[in-house]
Amino acid sequence: MSDVLLDVKQLHKEYTGEVNYKALKGIDFQLERNEFVAVMGPSGSGKTTFLNCISTIDNPTNGSITINSKNPYKLNDEKLAKFRRSELGFVFQDFNLVHTLTVEENILLPLTLDAVDVEEMKIRLANIVEFLGIEEIMKKRTFEISGGQKQRAAIARAVIHQPSLLLADEPTGNLDSKSVNSVMTLFQSIHETFNTSILMVTHDAYVASFAERVIFMQDGLLYNEIHRSENKQQFYQEIMDTLTFLGGGHHEF
């Protein structure tokens, strides 16, 4: 097996409607196995469309996407759903927890859909819950817990089936700075402990500085990328500089 987990070639996405709009204009991108990449860019640069195409939620107009040497767009709906819950994990800005389920049931959802043995479920649940430190909210319903807790629950759901690729769309967008810190630390430790590859879209330079590589998008194209050096502080500064150059990050006082 090659070391490339995700291979994106000439990805195009065009929204047709009264006014046609090209969201992605040909993106080539590769994600190595066990790599943590952040995608940044100003609003409307196509970040989320890019992520949605990779997460198989949105259909690309042109180009190819290969995840773990499989092309998800050649699968039918049922196989695609199976693919999503075995290969991919999702964390969204608005959490996307099912409000009719308890936190525990939400976390178990991907396993129940795969009809995993109940004993096996319990073991995996115990592991992940301990890892995330969310024992006390397991029996609660989703509207009874805070934003940070919701995101932890969503992360637990995203990684309980040990996906090869974890996709995150602005995972900290709805959180306060304390929760941002703990959620990002969590991402980092998942990345390190489970060797999970992570692709994360964010507009926050601080959040992006947790990644190993940051790619920048503008007008539907890849613009630039920077790799993390030893110094996180310096990495943050580089990210800020690039953002300023793109015309979004820095504020004049």
Place this chain on the structure above:
Amino acid sequence: MSFNHIVIQNILRDKWTYISYFLSSVFSILVFFFFLITAFHPMMDAINPNSSLGMIMIFCSFIVYIFSFIFIIYSMLAFLKKKTKSLGVFIISGASMKQVQKMVFRENMLIAVVAIITAIVVGLIVSPLFLMIVKNVLQADSFGMYVPVQAIIMTLILFSVLFLIVSKFTTRFIKKEEAVQLLKADVTQEKIIRPTPWKFLLSILVNAVLLLFFKVSPGIIESLGIVYYIILFISLLITIYFVLTQGILFAIRKLQKSTSYYRKTNMLFVSNLQAKGNSHAHIIYLLSILLLAVFVTTSVLYSSYYNVEEDTEAVYPYSFQYISLPDNPIDQEQQDIEFMETTLEQNVGDYDAYQSAFKTDEDRRIGFMSNANFNALGTHQAMTLNDNEYYVVAGNEGRTPSTDTIQDYVDEELQYVGLGEQLILSTGLREVYYVIPDVIYEEINYPEYHVFAYELEEWTEKLDVAEKIESQIMTEPGERLVTSKISLYDTESFIKSIIFFIGFMLSLIFLSAAMSILYFYLQTSMAGEKEKYLGIRKIGLSIKEISSIVTRELSILIFVPFTFAAILLSLVLFSIRDALSPAFFQMTAVGVGIILLLFVLSFFIIRKTYLKKLVE
């Protein structure tokens, strides 16, 4: 910007929230209006309000009005729920609770006025067509078009009052909630079903006591009259409610505890049921009640139509029955008999004639018949009495006569040998007939009535003969009594076809109401469901799995009420099985079967469109 301006803009700019509420209001008003058009039809004046047909009409109007009441309260609450978030926004923008209540009240009344007017206008436009169908179905020329002034006024008044009460009543509900809860209405959980074992037991107990009156002391029921039935009706409704909600709660708990809870889509399905437990239970309850109403109207009213021939024969045993009283001139009697026989010979050819007689105590309406005269009549088994025996025959359909008053008329002690419930002569002629040995009959000193009876084959089709004879020979009180089951059958069939029609209309009303409740329910919950499934699909739920959840949920919503209503119906039928003919069960089975077919069909249609909208 005035207050009323906000009210109007609220409605105009948020049409789709209001439209389903508006339509369901129009629908229930329309239903009631149509019913009134039929009920107030000039032709219906002929029906005595105290007759069974009149009672059915009154009972049906009552049911339809109660039904409209519940239906409108239901749709108003559903509509308010949809609006809770925007009400919260009004409150945090500084509107006082009083203002919000006033706003909601005015909105409701505005919709109500428009709905009432729309319903009446639509009703008036459609009513000629409707009455034409009625006319053709009933084959009654008198059921023509008329201006239903009474129906219009009645609908206007009743529904204005209803809306006023309901609007005042429901706006009071808003007060209890905090603004925060209103704002979060779309994310917080709906009410789940609470276990209420005591209320449940109490309602069952009350019902059991009420039903026990039937067996133990029917006297109490008679003295309470209609009040008892209303109380029983309400208590039954409440009990059914508790049985359903608690049953659903029990089923959910069982499902959650079962080992397969964590298998495949079970968890999503069951948790969905639980989270929406209360509203689901309400829908299932409403549908069950409506379906039960459909079943009852179908089986009771359709089968009454079905049994006309047997019922007629039970009260009037002969095609023609001529009873000559002692005051009837003898040549008049002979002339009548001759006319009847020649008319029958000319028109029918083949007929059976019976001659008999009985003596009667006019004051106590008791008839005495000799054994020979009894055997001379043709509709029953002949028999031979010993010298000291007597036999009793009922004189009224469905009423058991006293069997021992004969002893007041004879000197020697007679032995009672049996009672015949089947009538030998027209119902109501005498209270009772005592069949006694010929010798004893001779000794009884009361005036003797002569009986001439004729029986035709295929009598139901001989209406023209009956009309010919009855135009010449008419009942003359004190002289002669003429009855014919043929003309009775004709009248009865007409009345029964009206009942049949009312039954048909009612079941149609209830059925379409059930369907529209289901439709509005699914429509209002659609947006939330769509969002939820979109979220789950992102993490890997295939359309097939969504379909399996939706299929199960819809089949619960559709078939649980059906099964429940069918079970209740069969319980009711079983408890009164002795009073029913096999034809009744046949008709009921056919009716229920047709409705089942309709339900299966609509289940597939609803499922398909719902799924399509859910994943589009």
